Amino acid sequence: MNYSTLKNTANILDLGNEGTRIAAGTTAQRGSTAGQVRYNSDNNQLEYYNGSAFQFIDKSPTVSGISPTLIDTTSGTSSTTNIVVTGTQFTSGASCKAIGNDGTEVTANSTAVNSDTQVTATFTDSNFANSKEPYDVKVINADGLSAQVDNVLNVDSAATFSTNSGSLGTLNFGNSYAASNLTAVVAADAEGESISMSVVSGSIPSGLTFNSNGTWSGSASIPGSNTTYNFTVRAASGTLSADRAFSIALVAPSHQRFLGMGSGNGGVVSSVSASSILGGDVPSRVYDGNPNRPGDWHSTGGDTQGWVKIDFSTPQKISRIKFYNRNDCCQLMLGGNLQGWTGSSWTNIASLSMSNSSSSTDTSNTSDATTAWNSIRIKSNSSNGGYVSIGEIELFKFV
Numbered sequence: 423m424n425y426s427t428l429k430n431t432a433n434i435l436d437l438g439n440e441g442t443r444i445a446a447g448t449t450a451q452r453g454s455t456a457g458q459v460r461y462n463s464d465n466n467q468l469e470y471y472n473g474s475a476f477q478f479i480d481k482s483p484t485v486s487g488i489s490p491t492l493i494d495t496t497s498g499t500s501s502t503t504n505i506v507v508t509g510t511q512f513t514s515g516a517s518c519k520a521i522g523n524d525g526t527e528v529t530a531n532s533t534a535v536n537s538d539t540q541v542t543a544t545f546t547d548s549n550f551a552n553s554k555e556p557y558d559v560k561v562i563n564a565d566g567l568s569a570q571v572d573n574v575l576n577v578d579s580a581a582t583f584s585t586n587s588g589s590l591g592t593l594n595f596g597n598s599y600a601a602s603n604l605t606a607v608v609a610a611d612a613e614g615e616s617i618s619m620s621v622v623s624g625s626i627p628s629g630l631t632f633n634s635n636g637t638w639s640g641s642a643s644i645p646g647s648n649t650t651y652n653f654t655v656r657a658a659s660g661t662l663s664a665d666r667a668f669s670i671a672l673v674a675p676s677h678q679r680f681l682g683m684g685s686g687n688g689g690v691v692s693s694v695s696a697s698s699i700l701g702g703d704v705p706s707r708v709y710d711g712n713p714n715r716p717g718d719w720h721s722t723g724g725d726t727q728g729w730v731k732i733d734f735s736t737p738q739k740i741s742r743i744k745f746y747n748r749n750d751c752c753q754l755m756l757g758g759n760l761q762g763w764t765g766s767s768w769t770n771i772a773s774l775s776m777s778n779s780s781s782s783t784d785t786s787n788t789s790d791a792t793t794a795w796n797s798i799r800i801k802s803n804s805s806n807g808g809y810v811s812i813g814e815i816e817l818f819k820f821v
Contacts, residue, residue: 531544582611
């Protein structure tokens with residue numbers, strides 16, 4: 423029987439017992455007719471052509487990797503993740519499952535065989551538990567042969583806040599607007615990943631710093647009015663983050679008089695002196711409650727830049743000064759400064775400017791309301807005569 427006859431024989435009867443030899447060759451020598459069976463000499467496997475691709479006969483699949491490798495369980499109970507599995511020998515009808523570290527299996531909702539080297543499995547995120555990671559991923563072909571890759575799928579959960587949303591505290595002058603009076607923001611990650619926190623929206627008071635570990639530092643600037651700051655903190659761990667809204671309230675201080683105009687010296691003055699004194703116009707008159715002549719301090723002639731110095735029995739903070747000129751024509755202070763003694767020099771903490779008229783006044787807030795001064799002085803730098811006088815002063819502090 424010649425080859426041409428054999429080629430067209432419909433049925434071949436093999437009566438031998440050694441085996442039947444079929445077509446053999448390399449992968450590059452494959453044919454393209456559905457139903458062809460051959461021996462692949464590159465892979466040392468029998469294979470057949472299914473009309474679109476060659477498949478090895480009775481060979482288990484292999485799994486080489488997956489993407490993505492993370493399940494986000496915080497995105498909702500109905501959310502899903504498509505896991506692309508790569509490998510070889512995937513066949514139509516294959517299924518996929520994930521296997522937790524305790525053996526618990528999570529079966530994919532659906533498995534699409536994209537090719538003999540790739541399948542896409544869709545999983546419901548909420549079916550995974552962080553405590554059971556890492557998960558193995560297994561592909562099972564329709565003939566029951568399977569393969570898996572171990573410890574490749576993890577479950578990520580966002581950080582959780584233990585600090586309740588809302589106010590983290592109220593800062594006022596009594597607590598020095600210090601960050602130490604604020605509640606720290608605390609969050610934890612179930613996987614033990616490090617957490618970094620930041621303010622992602624809104625604003626915090628000037629002078630305060632929110633640190634990445636959730637603590638506060640610094641001191642808020644003194645506000646001019648009561649103000650509430652609203653902001654959002656983000657706690658980031660791994661690839662996920664969680665946000666929570668917080669607030670900080672600042673209470674504006676009020677000025678409380680502690681010296682002058684009827685309050686007397688309030689027990690805060692230990693001594694008072696002046697650059698010069700005209701007759702009985704002693705410097706203690708500057709806080710006697712009477713701004714009118716002759717209830718004023720008066721310098722001697724030529725001392726147009728004179729001063730009155732007050733030493734406190736205990737250090738005093740000063741937020742404001744109110745100055746009163748005498749009620750008659752002349753020797754009025756037109757300009758000057760409130761100064762604090764640093765221990766080595768005088769420093770200006772408020773400027774005064776009065777009109778050239780009797781009973782003129784000026785009120786000035788200090789530039790430093792938080793330093794407690796042992797001594798202060800009111801010093802003239804301008805007068806409308808050859809002398810200088812002070813009718814009265816009032817000193818205030820923040821409360």
